[in-house]
Amino acid sequence: MRLTDDQTQLQDSARKLMRRHAPPDVVRELDERRLYPYDLHRAWAEAGLLALAFPEEDGGLGGSVADLLIVGEEISYASPDLFMAFAGNVFCGLNIARKGSPAQRRAWLPKLMAGELRMAISMSEPGAGSDVGAIQTHAVRDGAGWRINGQKLWCTGAGADNTLLNIYLRTDREAPYRKGLSLMLVENDAEGVELRRCDMLGRRATGTYEVFLKDVYVDDSRIIGGLNQGWDCAMSGLQIERDRFLREQYGRVARGG
Ligand SMILES: Cc1cc2nc3c(=O)[nH]c(=O)nc-3n(C[C@H](O)[C@H](O)[C@H](O)COP(=O)(O)OP(=O)(O)OC[C@H]3O[C@@H](n4cnc5c(N)ncnc54)[C@H](O)[C@@H]3O)c2cc1C
Numbered sequence: 667m668r669l670t671d672d673q674t675q676l677q678d679s680a681r682k683l684m685r686r687h688a689p690p691d692v693v694r695e696l697d698e699r700r701l702y703p704y705d706l707h708r709a710w711a712e713a714g715l716l717a718l719a720f721p722e723e724d725g726g727l728g729g730s731v732a733d734l735l736i737v738g739e740e741i742s743y744a745s746p747d748l749f750m751a752f753a754g755n756v757f758c759g760l761n762i763a764r765k766g767s768p769a770q771r772r773a774w775l776p777k778l779m780a781g782e783l784r785m786a787i788s789m790s791e792p793g794a795g796s797d798v799g800a801i802q803t804h805a806v807r808d809g810a811g812w813r814i815n816g817q818k819l820w821c822t823g824a825g826a827d828n829t830l831l832n833i834y835l836r837t838d839r840e841a842p843y844r845k846g847l848s849l850m851l852v853e854n855d856a857e858g859v860e861l862r863r864c865d866m867l868g869r870r871a872t873g874t875y876e877v878f879l880k881d882v883y884v885d886d887s888r889i890i891g892g893l894n895q896g897w898d899c900a901m902s903g904l905q906i907e908r909d910r911f912l913r914e915q916y917g918r919v920a921r922g923g
Pocket of ligand 1: 786787788789790792794795796797819820821822823874
């Protein structure tokens, strides 16, 4: 891929930032002591890297997929574990940029880009890995809101401070398979949320968690993309990790989907 002058400058800045904030001894310490990279996350926010992929109308920098790829490569060179601390936030936020209402975009995206808020994707379950449609965690109507019950697995970054879990769950248990799923945002310290850190061989700084949800309450403002539209949200988010990422590498990240 031939880089523009701006992209060469972006690459250089990201490389210098990672050398300064995540040299090998720091990466080793974060890994050995299972510490979330808070300082590095702050540095990403201050350098505008968390805002890079977001549309300008949401306060982002309107970067392309190629720009995101350049930064991702520099972070991953230091540590693929640290890349997930970066990407978990960006991928969840892009779902909100694509599928959220104007009010939801205003509520969450500026804080995410400023590094004041983190996000973690919570799709997988003990019985729903590749087969996302098999999700059993569910929410039922309770007055003006919803009660969530179930168990999630492999939620990377779920234990960091100020993290909103982006939880895929069933809101219509009668609907067939991929229908009846919704995406809801839940604080990781909300009443009824219990996190258990998994003992992993890798990704030990960002951390990967089991998430247990017992009668967790949320209101309608936490549903992203509309009720029972979770499958569309999941697919629009996963596309950027798959074929569209390559086909549209010169396109804007948050476009369509
Ligand atoms: C380190 C780590 C971090 C993760 N972080 C997150 C996260 O942040 N959020 C989240 O939601 N999930 C996360 N995951 C979960 C990850 O997305 C799942 O592991 C993945 O979806 C696979 O699911 P599974 O592990 O249940 O394996 P399974 O789906 O049970 O698959 C097991 C094997 O069977 C194969 N297989 C499955 N179905 C088929 C089929 N139809 N045809 C042929 N082969 C098939 C698979 O390729 C695989 O080799 C993480 C996983 C790991 C290991």
